[in-house]
Amino acid sequence: xxxxxxxxxxxxxxxxNGLLFVFLLFTTTFLANNESLVRSFMAxxxxxxxxxxxxxxxxxxxxxxxxxxxxxxxxxxxxxFHMRSGDKLQKNIKKSLSENDIDLPExxxxxxxxxxxxxxxxxxxxxxxxxxxxxxxxxxxxxEAVVSKVYSPxxxxxxxFIIYFLLKWMVKGIxxxxxxxxxxxxxDFVKVILRKSYxxxxxxxxxxxxxKSFSLGMTFLxxxxxxxxxxxxxxxxxxxxxxVCYFALFYWLISxxxxxxxxxxxx
Amino acid sequence: xxxxxYRNIPKRNQYISSKLHQKxxxxxxxxxxxxxIKDQLILDSINLKINRGDLFFVTGxxxxxxxxxxxxxxxxKKPYRVLGNMRRNLQANNRQLFVSRIFQDxxxxxxxxxxxxxxxxxxxxxxxxxxxxxxxxxxxxxIFGLEKMLSRRLTEVNGGVKQKVAIIRSLLCxxxxxxxxxxxxxxxxxxxxxxxxxxxxxxxxxxLTVIWATHNKExxxxxxxxIIHIDAGKIVYNGKACFI
Numbered sequence: 001x002x003x004x005x006x007x008x009x010x011x012x013x014x015x016x017n018g019l020l021f022v023f024l025l026f027t028t029t030f031l032a033n034n035e036s037l038v039r040s041f042m043a044x045x046x047x048x049x050x051x052x053x054x055x056x057x058x059x060x061x062x063x064x065x066x067x068x069x070x071x072x073x074x075x076x077x078x079x080x081f082h083m084r085s086g087d088k089l090q091k092n093i094k095k096s097l098s099e100n101d102i103d104l105p106e107x108x109x110x111x112x113x114x115x116x117x118x119x120x121x122x123x124x125x126x127x128x129x130x131x132x133x134x135x136x137x138x139x140x141x142x143x144e145a146v147v148s149k150v151y152s153p154x155x156x157x158x159x160x161f162i163i164y165f166l167l168k169w170m171v172k173g174i175x176x177x178x179x180x181x182x183x184x185x186x187x188d189f190v191k192v193i194l195r196k197s198y199x200x201x202x203x204x205x206x207x208x209x210x211x212k213s214f215s216l217g218m219t220f221l222x223x224x225x226x227x228x229x230x231x232x233x234x235x236x237x238x239x240x241x242x243x244v245c246y247f248a249l250f251y252w253l254i255s256x257x258x259x260x261x262x263x264x265x266x267x
Numbered sequence: 268x269x270x271x272x273y274r275n276i277p278k279r280n281q282y283i284s285s286k287l288h289q290k291x292x293x294x295x296x297x298x299x300x301x302x303x304i305k306d307q308l309i310l311d312s313i314n315l316k317i318n319r320g321d322l323f324f325v326t327g328x329x330x331x332x333x334x335x336x337x338x339x340x341x342x343x344k345k346p347y348r349v350l351g352n353m354r355r356n357l358q359a360n361n362r363q364l365f366v367s368r369i370f371q372d373x374x375x376x377x378x379x380x381x382x383x384x385x386x387x388x389x390x391x392x393x394x395x396x397x398x399x400x401x402x403x404x405x406x407x408x409x410i411f412g413l414e415k416m417l418s419r420r421l422t423e424v425n426g427g428v429k430q431k432v433a434i435i436r437s438l439l440c441x442x443x444x445x446x447x448x449x450x451x452x453x454x455x456x457x458x459x460x461x462x463x464x465x466x467x468x469x470x471x472x473x474x475l476t477v478i479w480a481t482h483n484k485e486x487x488x489x490x491x492x493x494i495i496h497i498d499a500g501k502i503v504y505n506g507k508a509c510f511i
Contacts, residue, residue: 002391205392
């Protein structure tokens with residue numbers, strides 16, 4: 001508990017920096033692991049139908065498309081793969097049927113359905129768009145009749161290009177920017193731990209307090225982060241592994257090259 | 268004062284020795300030692316021998332090399348190169364002797380309170396409970412007149428109080444050796460003598476080894492122990508204090 005206590009004390013010594021450190025750690029890791037999720041969210045909520053290149057398919061509610069989603073989002077040019085509610089579609093179908101006096105059995109009309117929407121990059125040519133559409137049909141086993149054609153916007157291509165550029169690079173850009181801010185807070189935090197540990201080590205019969213506190217504390221934080229990502233979102237172990245290596249390397253660099261300076265900055 | 272320093276707190280396992288099993292055993296030894304820090308010769312032709320249980324003064328003008336000598340003895344600074352003979356013997360009775368420091372620049376956290384700064388010395392290896400530590404802390408604070416200031420931040424107190432905090436902190440960890448670098452530079456004569464009395468008492472009764480660097484001649488005027496005088500990186504005098 002002593003080492004965790006030192007970690008915690010270092011975190012709260014400068015409350016703003018400590019809060020920023022934890023916030024940026026969680027945010028940067030989340031964004032790096034869930035880029036496609038964030039892109040889907042942006043595409044769903046901030047783009048109109050006439051601004052995007054997309055096709056849709058109707059599926060029964062409850063159909064599990066997670067494995068298809070993970071494969072589709074790996075294809076370069078696929079910006080988003082998400083589900084939308086089919087309630088509006090169902091209403092429109094019922095309305096059309098009633099307007100045209102077409103009777104269908106009740107059970108067919110009551111079937112719940114969802115819409116799968118796949119948004120593509122405007123840089124793709126028509127052939128590649130069609131290939132991706134056909135690949136989706138093959139993967140999902142859905143009838144081609146319930147998959148729409150690929151729609152593309154009619155108006156100003158420059159504006160759409162900007163929208164797509166933002167959609168493609170904004171998440172990466174924000175992640176990078178947050179990561180740079182995170183580096184500054186991380187550097188500050190490591191120095192605080194090193195200073196505190198230095199003083200503890202001068203007056204207690206313990207060794208390597210800085211390393212032990214830092215590794216225990218970061219393991220604790222990472223465990224919480226991993227649990228949250230696993231339960232609620234996605235986990236990319238490669239990205240997490242890279243983060244861990246970065247933390248370890250950066251910590252070693254700071255402790256190696258600022259050893260004597262730190263001891264002079266306490267008072 | 269003596270009863271406050273010898274509060275009957277049951278000691279914790281093997282980290283503290285109440286008896287000096289190897290009094291006068293060699294602690295630090297240097298023979299014709301030349302010490303280089305960052306490729307620069309700082310101390311030249313150093314000959315000294317400090318035994319366990321010694322009370323040792325290191326004097327000299329500013330920039331003579333007193334702090335460097337103390338840093339090398341405590342292990343704080345690893346010399347770039349050492350020529351000649353140098354030994355540090357900090358093993359006794361199968362345990363490492365604990366060296367505590369009173370730094371010239373104090374190394375206290377100015378935005379924390381006096382109590383929080385002293386709490387850095389609370390080691391569960393030597394105190395049975397936190398209450399024992401608090402009792403010992405209060406004893407030292409009463410001796411040095413800080414018992415009513417424990418909740419004050421160090422930004423609100425003067426240099427003398429800060430220095431007393433650094434001194435108390437170094438004693439609270441029950442060290443075997445105290446290396447003090449100008450510990451009374453911000454204290455008045457009466458307070459400085461009090462510090463000297465406390466360390467002398469601990470030296471006499473507990474066998475605490477004290478190595479004290481100072482350029483305060485008033486303090487060592489009536490001292491009858493060992494002194495070395497350093498000037499420009501060389502030992503100019505090594506012996507009893509009678510030269511002053």
